[in-house]
Amino acid sequence: MPKTLKEEEILANHNWNEDRTSAFITTKTKRRNDSISWVVTGFTVLFFSVISFTRLTVIGQFFDDIIFNFLFGWFKYFVYLLLFFVDICIFTGIRFKFKKRFIFMLFLSFVILCWLITLILYSFQLSQNQDFSGLWQKDIFSLMFINYSEKWFINSIFYPGNFHNALHLLFKPEIRGYFNFESGGGIIGAFLTGVTAYTSIVGAFSLWFFVSYIHACWVLTGDPFYLFKAKNKRKGRSLRILSLNAKRNPNLKQRLKEAKKLEASKVQNELTKEAGIQPLKSISKWESINVFGQNIDLEEDIKTSDLTIQMPSYFKNEDKKLEDLEEINEIEDSSVDLETEEISQLIQPQYKFVSRRQRTEQELARKTALQKPSDFAINEPTANLTTSNVDEFKTITIESALEEKESLQKIKEDVKEQNSIKEHLVNNDEGDETFLNSIYEEKSLVAQDITIDFFKDDIDEINNKLIFNEVEPQIITQEENVSNPTIEENLVILETQTAKETTLLPPIIEEMKIETKKNYKLPPIDVLVQIEKDYDKDRANKEDAALKALAIDETFIQFNVNAKVVNTIIGPSVMKFEIQTKPGTKVNSVTSLENDLKLALATHNMRLEAPIPGKTLIGIEIANSFSEMVSMREIIESIPESNKDDKLLFVLGKNVLGQPLTAQLNKMPHLLVAGSTGSGKSVMINTLICSILLRAKPNEVKFIMIDPKKVELSIYSRIPHMLSPVISDMKQAANALKMVVLEMERRYESFMSLGVRNIDGYNKKVSISKKMPYHVVIIDELADLMMTGDRKAVEESIMRITQMARAAGIHLIVATQRPSVDVITGTIKTNIPTRIAFAVTTGTDSRTILDAIGAENLLGRGDMLFMPPGGGDLMRAQGAFMSDEEIEEIVDFTIAQQQAEYDDKFDGENLSNMSTKDELFGLAKEFALNKETLTTSELKGRFGIGDARAVNIMSQLEESGIIGPKNGAKPREVFRK
Ligand SMILES: Nc1ncnc2c1ncn2[C@@H]1O[C@H](COP(=O)(O)OP(=O)(O)OP(=O)(O)O)[C@@H](O)[C@H]1O
Structure with a gap:
């Protein structure tokens, strides 16, 4: 069965590793010095677990009897172990955030164990007593239940006589005591054994085996029926337990490979240590396991893994994808295992090729369909449309439309005749496939170019011939209240097209139907980690600031400058001294002391603000001795309720005064972010994206992300807010920008038809289902796009978007680590007034970004200068931080609710095929x-x-x-x- 482009795209872009989820996340809680609540909690838990465990006092016995013995029987000791472990975690500040699925798996394993132990004890008891009469008793369930309850009662504190005996009968290995046959699996075991023993004792064991087998499959593969299926139909993926925090550490990866080869656990332990893993996480012997004969390639995962246990995963609600996969699997080679990540790569070349051909045929079929006589019925029969054709100028009359339809095939052949290679490719169906495949194998890129161009040319030619037909459905369908254009209108459109000798394929700009699932919920704030303030560091910073203020004053005295520090402000990462000069003292006399002040303060990263905007003071900013991490959660929590409808509001960080800083993308309306490598751009872009994901549903904001590095943004590919997977091919990216321009124009046309001026006006007038989402276009590395893409076209698209897209609700975020004038050109700068500079190496770079020096003195790691919209004064801020785990949580939360439905306009193939x-x-x-x-x-x-x-x-x-x-x-x- 042929696949659609969409399916092919999904398969091609599917990141198999993303499906794996971590079982739990561990975080280390930072505690305030004066916080004692954790001590109280820790000791309370310890106290109650100890007295219950030892059955000391009536309360202890009460707990042990009611909660632990009754429910879990002998397995209560597991529960105690768990309690003690939790207690240790409370004291050491380790917090676990478990996945619900993981907890459910643990619980089920526990239940199965309880069941097993009761089953074994019950059978043992029967065999000892030689009393098998209970085997097929109808009232087995009630017997089990009553027996268990009786034994429990007799041994519990509630039994008269037991009350005063502190350690009564606990370990007495007789019938009277908790180690009796009934109490093994607690009431849970008794219940399950009672129910299943209805079928006979053999039946109960068989049922137990079956259930535990299914459960084991589920735990290990993610698919309970894994082993019941043919190998190529297995959906599940194996359990892997990893322990290395090897992110961004290629050396470690290499060395681990060697360690694996040698199977030397010593080396592995060293590596584990080197990776900074706490003993708690060190389960390195589990690094790579073999489940059901599948060898798991650890290396592949290490680069993305900093977790301890990776859960098996499987597709939820993605049967469609799986069906496709299975089919492809069958086509390709039934022995190809779904586990191998290379599968998509293996199948792609040939598969893509077939699909392109199909696409071409579909395109042709569509064009043929557009030529139904009724399409022309409304037109003037005598109207002539002239179009510049490829081979010759050809006049198409309305009467000739039907003939045109018949001659469509002929035209296609004419075009094919124009080049010999194409003839070879098209006329011989089987031959052409073999031929192309062989080229593909030899040099896939070349083959791709040839096929795309050849088939596209076919379409181009035919498009040119039938251009007036093509225009009609593309433009008319945009707005339902625009009537079909008359032939004159077609003519105008046609003339514009031909006059321009348009550089694009006639744009298929149709409004995408964007829906959000009814029960779609925004991610809760709990997905973000709360970082508690470190009061020790705070105090140390204050002491340090007082000393530094003295040092500044002394320097002024030494150099006879009439100035002194009048105010000290300590922000999250910098401290700021406000200096007042006496009347008659030149500002220059302070600024000229820059180097001396640096010496006195023993710092090289000092920033002078002369004067501080809005004040008659001079500012000196230097780094804090201890910088404070600004958590995303903190800033989000500070956003007032009245801003809840601002979908494009995002978190920036904290200013020097320590006040939360947010901004609204729609007010900017575009943003330029620049800074050298490692300065904090990616973290900032992630906080921006996640801020929007926390506030906007998929029908409210849509993203297009261009990421040449392929690593920074790829995690977002599958969120339902995406118009296309993250684009990393620069040719596609350049064309995507063109598509955005076309979308912008389409939006303007829609606004005109409703007589409104911007997206807000439009959205107020139309029904909910027709509301337009904001579009946020993110370019993660402009330099790559400018260098490898079509530079002129990119610059022109950016210019047009930045000049006009504000009203259309399209916002551009451009980031670069190369702030040179050939990347951030004059045109781009003039059109993006809102800019953020992170640390750069030179003052020239700072000037390129901000038109002012200063960014060269920033500290890196999120320290930024923000040039607000409207050309206000530069504002220094410490960017908010988000960990990869927090990002993953948000992304997982959105994906779990709704799958991405990409817009065909931004389909990779569509973009590749757009002519340039x-x-x-x-x-x-x-x-x-x-x-x-x-x-x-x-x-x-x-x-x-x-x-x-x-x-x-x-x-x-x-x-x-x-x-x-x-x-x-x-x-x-x-x-x-
Ligand atoms: N706001 C922040 N608070 C604390 N640390 C930060 C912050 N932003 C960045 N960092 C630290 O700096 C490191 C580098 O940040 P980031 O990856 O964002 O740099 P970058 O500018 O995108 O670099 P590149 O251009 O090479 O990708 C991060 O791993 C993080 O440890």
């Missing part, structure tokens, strides 16, 4: 097709263009199969004739 041809390409092609051979000079002469452009057009003509390859200095052959 020169504007003169059409005319150049026409010029070439009237000649036998073609040279670059001829092109230059004919169109009056420069060398570079002519060479570029020549290579585009070659790519399209119109001219042959370069052959020394000889003119290139034209394939038309």
Whole structure:
């Protein structure tokens, strides 16, 4: 069964590792010095567990009898162990956040154990007594229950006579005592044994085996029926227990590989230590296990793993994907295991190729369908539409529409005839596949280019011929209240298209239907970690600040400057001294002391603010001795309730005064973020994205993310807020920006039709289902996009988006670690007034970003200068921090509720296929097709263009199969004739 593009895309982009979830997250609680609540809790738990365990005092016996013995029987000791473990965690400050699924698995294992022990004891008792009459008794359940309750009662504190005996009968190995046959698995075991023993004792054991087998499969693979299925249909993925925190540590990975080879646990232990794992996490012998004969490749996971146990995972509500996978699996090789990550890579090339062909056919079929006679019925029968065609200028009349339909195939063949390679590819169905596959295998990129271009050219040609038909469905369907265009309107559209010799495929800009599931819930704030204030560090900073203030004053005295520190402010990462000068003292006399002050304060990262905006004071900022982490949760909690509807409000951090700082993307309306590597850009972008995810549902905000590094943003690929998976191919990225421009224009048209001026006005007028979401476009590394993409086109798209997209609700966030003028060009700078600079290396870089120096003195790790919208004064702030675990929690929370439904417009293939041809390409092609051979000079002469452009057009003509390859200095052959 053929797959759709969507399915193919999903498969291609699926990150198999993402499906694995951690069983629990451990965090270390920071405690305030004066906090004693944990001591009280710890001791209370300890006290009650000790007196219950030892059955000391009436209360202890009461607890032990009622809670532990009655419920769990002998297994109460497990429960005590658990309690003591929890107590140790309370004292040591280790917090566990368990996944519900993990807790359920543990609980079920516990129940199964209770059941087993009662079952064994019961059978043992029967065999000892030689009394098998109970085996098939109808009232087995009530007997079990009554027996158990009686024994429990007799041994409990409630039995008359037991009350005064502190350690009564506990360990008495007779019938009277808790170690009797009935009490093994507690009431849980008695209940399950009672129920299952209805079938006979053998039946009860069989049932137990079956249930525990299913449970073991579930625990180990994620699929309870794992081993009942054919190998290629198994959905589950094996349990893995990892212990290494090897993130971003390639050396460690390498060394671990060696350690694995040697199987030397000593080396592994060393590595574990080196990775900074606490003893609690050190279960390195579990690093790689073999489950049901599947070898698990640890290396693959290490780079993304800092967890202790990875749960088995499986697809929830994703049967569709699995069906596809199974099918592909069958097509490819039934022995390919779903566990192997390479599966998608294995199947992709051939699969993609088939799909492109199908797509081409679908496109053709669609165009043919558009030519139904009724489509033309409303048009004037005599209207003539002229269009510049590739091979010749052709006039299409309305009467000829039907003939056109019949001649569609002929046209296609005409176009094919234009180049010999294409003929080979298209006319021989089987041959072409084999041929392309062989090219694919040899050099996949080349093959891809050839196939895409060839098939796309087919479509281009036919599009050109039928352009007036094509225009109709694309534009009319955008707004339901716009009536079908008349033939004159078509004509206008057509003329605009042809006049421009448009550089894009006619855009298919249709409004995507965006829905949010009714019960979609925003992630709760609890997914964010609370960091408690460290009062020790606070005090140390205060003491240090007092000394530094003295040092500054002394420096002023030494240099005879009439100034002194009048105020000291301690922020999260910097302290700020406010200096007052006496009247008549030059500001320069203070600023010229910059180096002396640095010396006196023993720092090289000092920032001077002369004057402090809005004050008659001079500011000196230096790093705190101990910086304080600003938690995302803290800032989110400070956002007033009145802002709850601001979907694009995001967390920045804290200013120097320690006040929470947030900003609204729609008021900016675009943002430029720059800073050298490791300065905190990615953390800031993550806080921005997560702030929005915490506030907006998928139908309210949509993201397009461009991430050339492929690592920073890939985690968001599957969230339901995405319009496409994260784009890392730069050609696709450049085209995605063009698509955004087209979307922006579409939105403007919609606004015009309703007589509104912006997205808010539009959303107020339309029904809920038609509301437009905000679009947030994030470019994680502009430099890569500018260098490897089509620089001019990228710059132009960014310019158009930044100039116009505010009203359309489209907001751009551009980040770069190379703040040079060839990346952050003048055009980009003028159009993005809101900027954030993180630490950079030179003052020149700082100027490039902020038009002012200062960012070179920032401290890194989230220390930033924020240039607010409207050109206000620069504001120093410490960015909020989010750990990878917090991000994962938010992402998991959204994905668990709703799957991503990508917009076809931003489909990877669509983007790859968008033409980026020169504007003169059409005319150049026409010029070439009237000649036998073609040279670059001829092109230059004919169109009056420069060398570079002519060479570029020549290579585009070659790519399209119109001219042959370069052959020394000889003119290139034209394939038309
Ligand atoms: N707001 C913050 N608070 C505390 N630490 C931070 C903060 N932001 C960043 N850091 C620290 O700095 C490190 C680097 O940050 P980040 O990955 O965001 O840098 P970057 O600028 O994106 O670097 P690159 O451009 O190389 O990706 C983080 O791992 C984190 O430890």
